[in-house]
Amino acid sequence: MLGEFEYVLITAAAGLGENAYGAAIREEIESTTARRCSIGALYTTIDRLEAKGLLKTWMGELTRQRGGRAKRMVRVTAKGVQAAKEFYDAVVRVSHGASWVESRTGSMS
Amino acid sequence: MNGTGWPLVEIASKLLQGDERDAVLGDLLEANETALQSLLDVCGLVLRRQTGLFRDRRPWLAGFGVALPCGYLLMYVSISVSCTYARLLYPNARILACRPQGHEGFLLLLCHILLLVAWSWTGGYILGSVSRLTLWASAALSVLPAFLCMRHLPAGFPRACLFLFLLPATLGGRHALRNVRVTVGLSSVLAISVTVLMIFAWTSNALWIFNWVLMCPAWYLVAMARRSGHAGRMGSWPLGRATYSRAS
Numbered sequence: 001m002l003g004e005f006e007y008v009l010i011t012a013a014a015g016l017g018e019n020a021y022g023a024a025i026r027e028e029i030e031s032t033t034a035r036r037c038s039i040g041a042l043y044t045t046i047d048r049l050e051a052k053g054l055l056k057t058w059m060g061e062l063t064r065q066r067g068g069r070a071k072r073m074v075r076v077t078a079k080g081v082q083a084a085k086e087f088y089d090a091v092v093r094v095s096h097g098a099s100w101v102e103s104r105t106g107s108m109s
Numbered sequence: 110m111n112g113t114g115w116p117l118v119e120i121a122s123k124l125l126q127g128d129e130r131d132a133v134l135g136d137l138l139e140a141n142e143t144a145l146q147s148l149l150d151v152c153g154l155v156l157r158r159q160t161g162l163f164r165d166r167r168p169w170l171a172g173f174g175v176a177l178p179c180g181y182l183l184m185y186v187s188i189s190v191s192c193t194y195a196r197l198l199y200p201n202a203r204i205l206a207c208r209p210q211g212h213e214g215f216l217l218l219l220c221h222i223l224l225l226v227a228w229s230w231t232g233g234y235i236l237g238s239v240s241r242l243t244l245w246a247s248a249a250l251s252v253l254p255a256f257l258c259m260r261h262l263p264a265g266f267p268r269a270c271l272f273l274f275l276l277p278a279t280l281g282g283r284h285a286l287r288n289v290r291v292t293v294g295l296s297s298v299l300a301i302s303v304t305v306l307m308i309f310a311w312t313s314n315a316l317w318i319f320n321w322v323l324m325c326p327a328w329y330l331v332a333m334a335r336r337s338g339h340a341g342r343m344g345s346w347p348l349g350r351a352t353y354s355r356a357s
Contacts, residue, residue, distance in 0.1 A: 023136035039133055040153035044161070059128050069135030072128070 002054075002087040008033060009045055010054060010084045014076045021060060021071035022046075046074060054080030114144025121148060124155045162243050171240035172250045175326065179232045180251030182323055183274035184258065186225050186316075191270035193218050217315050220306050224316075224323075227303045229274040231326040233281025234291070238333070241286055251278065296334040300327040 002010070012028040013020040022042060029037045049055040060071040076084070095101050118137070122130045133154060137147040162168055197218060236247045255271040262268060291299075307324060310316045 021136075022132055023139045026136065027140070038153055039136065039150040040157045043129065043133065043154055044157045059132070063135070065139060066135030067138045069131045069138070070128070071135060072132035 001090065002083050005041065005045055006049060006054075007084055007087045009042070010049065010076055010080050013055065013074045014081065014084070020074040020076075022074075023071070025074060043072075046072070049080065052079075052083075053077060054083050114148065118144060118147045118151055121151045121155060125151070125158065159243070168240045168243035168246060171236050171243070171247045175232065175239075176236055176247040176251040177253065179228070179323060179326070180274075181254040182317075182319060183225065183229055183232070183251075183278070184255045184271050186221070186228070186320065186323075187255075187271055187273035190218070190221050190225055190273060191267070193221065217310060217313055220310050221315060224303065224306050224310060224320075225274060226277045227299065227306075227327065228323040229277035230281035230284075231299070231303075231330055232323070233278035233283075234285045235281075235326040235329055237282035237285025244282055244286070248282070291330060291334055293331070293334045296327075296331045300324075300331045303327045 008029055009025060012025045012032070016024050016028060022039075026037045026039070026042050029035075029042075046055060046057060050057055054077060056075045056077055058073050060073040062068050062070050119134070122134055125133060133151060137150065142150065197215065232251075236251075237244055240247055252272070252275065258271060259268055262271075304324060304327075307316070307321070311321075
């Protein structure tokens, strides 16, 4: 099963679609989680997920905006989508009835 | 991006592999991070990468199984060559007092020098091939014995004599990093030549018994060249590392 950060990364990459690359994924994670995402954590996790076959990466074109440096593009594989879905389902199941879940009816004591 | 600190970031990023360095520096430029934050980010990634490398057994094997013992033995060979050279050419020099009292004669000295160069080069080449990304650690371990022995040198003994092995070893490592091919034939000739020279020196009581250990890299080179088939280039490490392809 995926780890929390792995799930966040896959979800961010999937949401960005064709525009998923290091800086964009990092910005997406930071804006949605309101937590800093270090380059080290990002790239080591991308490598780990790629080794598991959940992501595919390749070097993109050189861009002037980045000082003529290439982007490391990321695409979520079908296996990655499945792993993310399993993680999400597990979180939903385990959260069922938890006091902080909005749909729960009843009092919080 | 603060221009004054950026060169430091670029220097630190040299410890990353080419494609990853490009991607990381580009990301930092795009995010318009401060130089300090960029430096911390790059150092953090380098630290994670290096830590990851040492989870494998090869850097440990290369460092403590090859670099450290070979560095220790080669340091003594360097001292022996220096002493013999000094005794032969400068009989009245103060260096006469130094130990070990090695072999005598120009032929044996030549043999000894050739062995020192060959052992050092093959050792450096093997280290560069087996643990190319952690070569800095192996290099540090190989010179550690020499640095520890510096304080015990007799007065007047040039300290540089401890490091005679360093130049050929560095060349060997450099050749490995540049993927210089060593064919089966060439490695075999090298290993056989070194063995013949060793036997010659050994039968003349010119070398220590532990110097036989230094034969291992030369024969390991032959074994690896044979295994890899057409060339002596070792498989780069880590083997399982993700590779990227540049989009056309």
